[in-house]
Amino acid sequence: ETGVTQSPTHLIKTRGQQVTLRCSSQSGHNTVSWYQQALGQGPQFIFQYYREEENGRGNFPPRFSGLQFPNYSSELNVNALELDDSALYLCASSAGGGEETQYFGPGTRLLVL
Amino acid sequence: KQEVTQIPAALSVPEGENLVLNCSFTDSAIYNLQWFRQDPGKGLTSLLLIQSSQREQTSGRLNASLDKSSGRSTLYIAASQPGDSATYLCAVQGSNYQLIWGAGTKLIIKP
Numbered sequence: 001e002t003g004v005t006q007s008p009t010h011l012i013k014t015r016g017q018q019v020t021l022r023c024s025s026q027s028g029h030n031t032v033s034w035y036q037q038a039l040g041q042g043p044q045f046i047f048q049y050y051r052e053e054e055n056g057r058g059n060f061p062p063r064f065s066g067l068q069f070p071n072y073s074s075e076l077n078v079n080a081l082e083l084d085d086s087a088l089y090l091c092a093s094s095a096g097g098g099e100e101t102q103y104f105g106p107g108t109r110l111l112v113l
Numbered sequence: 114k115q116e117v118t119q120i121p122a123a124l125s126v127p128e129g130e131n132l133v134l135n136c137s138f139t140d141s142a143i144y145n146l147q148w149f150r151q152d153p154g155k156g157l158t159s160l161l162l163i164q165s166s167q168r169e170q171t172s173g174r175l176n177a178s179l180d181k182s183s184g185r186s187t188l189y190i191a192a193s194q195p196g197d198s199a200t201y202l203c204a205v206q207g208s209n210y211q212l213i214w215g216a217g218t219k220l221i222i223k224p
Contacts (some may be wrong), residue, residue: 042214106155
């Protein structure tokens with residue numbers, strides 16, 4: 001059984017650029033959630049995908065968008081990057097889109113200059 | 114709006130001590146509360162999940178309690194070890210399945 005993987009591990013972008021982060025969910029899981037974690041803070045919920053449909057969204061602007069593919073892997077896209085988007089981006093997968101334990105990947109560290 | 118607070122923000126204790134980390138939340142309408150561990154440069158590892166109908170969960174040297182009515186949870190770590198050094202986060206899950214997180218307690222266990 002493979003765990004949750006994310007790519008890339010680190011990324012440096014400049015303000016105004018666009019970025020795509022990728023997440024492969026744990027085998028057998030059909031739900032992926034994305035979180036943003038600023039330095040010294042707890043994660044903030046961005047959105048969740050369940051069986052390729054968005055299943056909830058946090059307080060993030062529309063320039064944060066996502067996709068879930070038929071194999072349940074997922075992408076997070078951020079357009080028009082701002083300096084405040086610098087953070088650790090975490091994805092988590094779970095088995096059923098509900099109240100069960102979420103399993104986290106190691107994260108992608110994004111730095112916006 | 115649900116808010117989660119963790120106290121203290123940082124804690125340093127000698128190896129072997131028992132310790133308690135605190136988590137409080139403002140809205141008692143939760144599905145569950147979870148405790149996670151985060152090591153530097155790494156993702157989050159789930160330690161314990163307490164359903165809203167439960168009072169506590171135990172795993173090895175860890176014991177987590179939940180008091181929904183008072184909006185509090187504690188994570189008890191027995192016989193602490195240097196390997197327990199990490200940031201511990203609690204998160205509550207509400208009706209929309211979102212996890213709302215505290216800012217964490219950074220724990221250092223001194224050998």
